[in-house]
Amino acid sequence: MKIHPAAWAALVVLFAAVIGLQMLQAAQPPLATPEGVATNLLYVRSPQVLRRATLSFHALLADIYWIRAVQHYGGTKLSKAPNKQYDVLYPLLDLTSSLDPYFDVVYKFGSVFLAEPYPAGAGRPDEAIALLQKGLRTTPDKWELAQGIGFVYYWWLADYQNAAMWFNRAADAPKAPNWLRPLAAVTLAEGGNRASSRMLWTEISRNADADWLRDQASFRLKQLDALDGIDFIQRIVDQYRARTGAPPTSWDDMMRLGLLRGVPPDPTGVPFRLEPATGKVTLDPSSSLNPLPSAERPL
Amino acid sequence: MRAIGYVAVNVFKESVRDKVLYNLVAFAVLLMSASYLIGELTAGQDVKIIKDLGLASISVFGLLIAIFIGIGLVWKEVEKRSIYTLLAKPMRRQEFLLGKYLGLVLTLVINVAVMTAAYYAVLAYMQAISPPNLRASWPVPATDPALLKAIALVMLELMLVTAIALLFSTFSSPFLSAMLTTAVWVIGHFNQDLRDYGSTISSPLAAAIARGVYYVIPNFSAFDVKLQVVHAQTVPFGYIGLTTVYGLTYIALVLLTAVIVFSKRDFK
Numbered sequence: 154m155k156i157h158p159a160a161w162a163a164l165v166v167l168f169a170a171v172i173g174l175q176m177l178q179a180a181q182p183p184l185a186t187p188e189g190v191a192t193n194l195l196y197v198r199s200p201q202v203l204r205r206a207t208l209s210f211h212a213l214l215a216d217i218y219w220i221r222a223v224q225h226y227g228g229t230k231l232s233k234a235p236n237k238q239y240d241v242l243y244p245l246l247d248l249t250s251s252l253d254p255y256f257d258v259v260y261k262f263g264s265v266f267l268a269e270p271y272p273a274g275a276g277r278p279d280e281a282i283a284l285l286q287k288g289l290r291t292t293p294d295k296w297e298l299a300q301g302i303g304f305v306y307y308w309w310l311a312d313y314q315n316a317a318m319w320f321n322r323a324a325d326a327p328k329a330p331n332w333l334r335p336l337a338a339v340t341l342a343e344g345g346n347r348a349s350s351r352m353l354w355t356e357i358s359r360n361a362d363a364d365w366l367r368d369q370a371s372f373r374l375k376q377l378d379a380l381d382g383i384d385f386i387q388r389i390v391d392q393y394r395a396r397t398g399a400p401p402t403s404w405d406d407m408m409r410l411g412l413l414r415g416v417p418p419d420p421t422g423v424p425f426r427l428e429p430a431t432g433k434v435t436l437d438p439s440s441s442l443n444p445l446p447s448a449e450r451p452l
Numbered sequence: 453m454r455a456i457g458y459v460a461v462n463v464f465k466e467s468v469r470d471k472v473l474y475n476l477v478a479f480a481v482l483l484m485s486a487s488y489l490i491g492e493l494t495a496g497q498d499v500k501i502i503k504d505l506g507l508a509s510i511s512v513f514g515l516l517i518a519i520f521i522g523i524g525l526v527w528k529e530v531e532k533r534s535i536y537t538l539l540a541k542p543m544r545r546q547e548f549l550l551g552k553y554l555g556l557v558l559t560l561v562i563n564v565a566v567m568t569a570a571y572y573a574v575l576a577y578m579q580a581i582s583p584p585n586l587r588a589s590w591p592v593p594a595t596d597p598a599l600l601k602a603i604a605l606v607m608l609e610l611m612l613v614t615a616i617a618l619l620f621s622t623f624s625s626p627f628l629s630a631m632l633t634t635a636v637w638v639i640g641h642f643n644q645d646l647r648d649y650g651s652t653i654s655s656p657l658a659a660a661i662a663r664g665v666y667y668v669i670p671n672f673s674a675f676d677v678k679l680q681v682v683h684a685q686t687v688p689f690g691y692i693g694l695t696t697v698y699g700l701t702y703i704a705l706v707l708l709t710a711v712i713v714f715s716k717r718d719f720k
């Protein structure tokens with residue numbers, strides 16, 4: 154049967170109309186969500202029900218839930234909303250790991266998403282530990298998971314006793330690297346100092362299997378370098394004060410005395426800041442390394 | 453034997469005429485577009501997800517072909533009354549039935565083989581474009597040959613589904629056959645629950661019935677090793693061998709039942 158040319162024309166017109174109307178719709182402001190209506194919905198929360206319902210396709214569904222978890226974390230983290238809600242992050246990760254218990258990355262990255270302090274992350278180190286322990290129940294020989302628990306205790310909870318215990322447990326695993334035992338010893342002896350933090354982040358940087366985790370380790374190492382730099386320059390400022398009886402008001406004062414050859418930069422290249430009144434050396438507020446670890450947020 | 457071959461080849465030609473092989477294009481487009489789009493969404497898990505997606509797609513595409521073509525294999529001949537002409541030829545009913553079965557299995561084998569080739573091509577491409585540090589973190593290369601174990605068992609599962617669809621097709625309408633075949637396939641995936649049912653109920657009779665059903669219904673979950681191969685877990689050849697023997701035995705049982713049912717049908 155021959156198709157009338159008008160039919161082809163109508164087809165093209167209708168197709169263009171559909172696209173145009175969709176563009177018009179996309180340009181409309183979004184409808185307001187009524188108060189109290191949850192936007193992050195999980196229709197099925199039971200891992201057992203979900204596992205049964207997906208027959209032989211639970212690995213594929215685990216992938217879909219993983220993508221949802223990554224989107225939920227990334228979307229919430231980047232959103233400008235005043236009260237960010239990571240409320241379904243743990244249930245999503247829990248469902249993903251129940252559908253595919255061997256999906257290592259869910260435990261490794263998921264614990265990072267959960268442990269990071271609010272609002273950059275969920276601020277739930279307890280849930281991060283629970284997730285990693287779930288992974289260890291499936292694969293008890295995975296040293297990375299035990300090391301991850303040690304890391305959460307070390308970095309986010311500042312509990313060096315438990316951190317050392319988990320680093321030791323990781324070191325007991327059959328394929329554990331040989332740096333874990335010294336890390337456990339250093340953590341137990343001098344937990345929270347820069348040397349043990351440097352060791353931890355250096356090893357994470359070497360062993361990370363994702364670029365963003367390696368970038369995070371590199372960032373933390375730069376922060377440690379900045380702290381070392383501040384200490385070093387602060388000692389020179391103290392020398393200036395000892396010689397002149399007053400703190401320097403600028404870097405030029407110190408250069409004139411021959412204590413510095415130029416304005417000292419932090420590891421990102423931004424010059425350090427010298428407070429003229431007190432002679433205290435700090436990061437410049439514009440430095441991307443802010444905020445540095447402190448007494449409130451230890452190493 | 454010759455008659456079986458003729459019928460089988462005709463079933464394959466008919467499936468080509470019915471554009472069944474178009475699904476291969478859909479499969480290739482799905483995998484290629486997923487491999488391109490998925491990278492940004494998965495925090496570095498794109499190869500794992502493409503592996504899962506490819507295996508699941510091979511299984512789903514195959515299942516749709518097995519069910520929706522399988523149910524019409526005999527019914528179509530009866531409906532068009534061509535069965536009278538066919539059975540008037542020097543061909544026994546069991547030859548006709550086995551030919552139909554083998555023809556659809558041939559279609560499925562060719563489909564699965566082409567999908568597997570496309571699957572490995574996409575994985576090889578992803579391996580080639582992945583940076584060396586990412587490749588070093590994988591437990592096995594993207595083109596791990598062990599994936600073939602899962603595909604082989606998917607193929608066996610499809611052969612069993614085809615046999616079941618053919619059995620229902622010998623005495624039932626296509627709609628009912630599709631419903632029944634799908635129901636058997638779904639129940640076959642809940643087999644583990646039927647076995648464990650006894651531990652959750654107090655009635656010994658109900659537990660015994662559930663256990664009986666567990667042994668009778670085909671255990672489709674046994675054919676599923678997709679999760680294991682994607683995570684480079686060992687799937688012993690002993691397991692594959694036993695599952696293959698189980699699958700082939702079950703297929704023989706279903707086909708024999710289909711032959712008996714079909715032989716009893718009155719076409720006069």
